[in-house]
Amino acid sequence: MAHGLVAAGRTYDNSIHVRNGCNFLISKQLSGGGWGESYHSSENEDYVHSASPHAVGTAWAMLALIYSGQTERDPEPLYRSTKQLIKMQMETGDFPQQEHVGCFNSSLYFNYxxxxxxxxxxxxxxxxxxxxxMKK
Structure with a gap:
């Protein structure tokens, strides 16, 4: 979301779309710091909340917020999500396989x-x- 718009010169300050996207993401952040969305969102064509955080969804939300300048505005949501990702990481260094992260034609689910x-x-x-x- 934000990386492409930012590359096109859009920012949180000058684009309602970037601002709305960031506000949406912040509103869906779970209390533990991560983000979770059910794969049923693809079927319903609308956001379906998941009560548990997902590593990939958390990372995608973080990247969108980072590219839109959230680190400079208020890094607290990103600190919380960073802690969540670190907690999710397994001893092997991998992250767990969780919800499906891909969908084709709203009926075929797969994992990358x-x-x-x-x-x-x-x-x-x-x-x-x-x-x-920021610290330089």
Whole structure:
């Protein structure tokens, strides 16, 4: 969401779409810091809340917020989600396989095994880089 709009010059301050997206994500953050969405959202074509956080969904939400400048506005939601991802990480370094992360034609669900590791590590790295960049 935000990375593409930001690349096009849109920001939280000058784009209602980026602002609405960020506000939506913040409103759906779970109390533990993560995000969860049921795969039923694809069937219903509307957001279906999940009571448990998902590593991939948390990472995607974090990346959208990071690229939109959330680190500079208020990093607290990102600190909470970082803690959640770190808690989710297994001793092997992997993240658990959770809800389906892909859907085709609202009927065929699948998992991309690399998503569960790639996106959480990417989000954690981006947040760390942004924090270090702010401290210079």
């Amino acid at each position: 095994p690399n998503y569960r590791n790639l996106f959480p590590i990417w989000a954690l790295g981006e947040f760390r880089c942004r924090l270090l960049g």
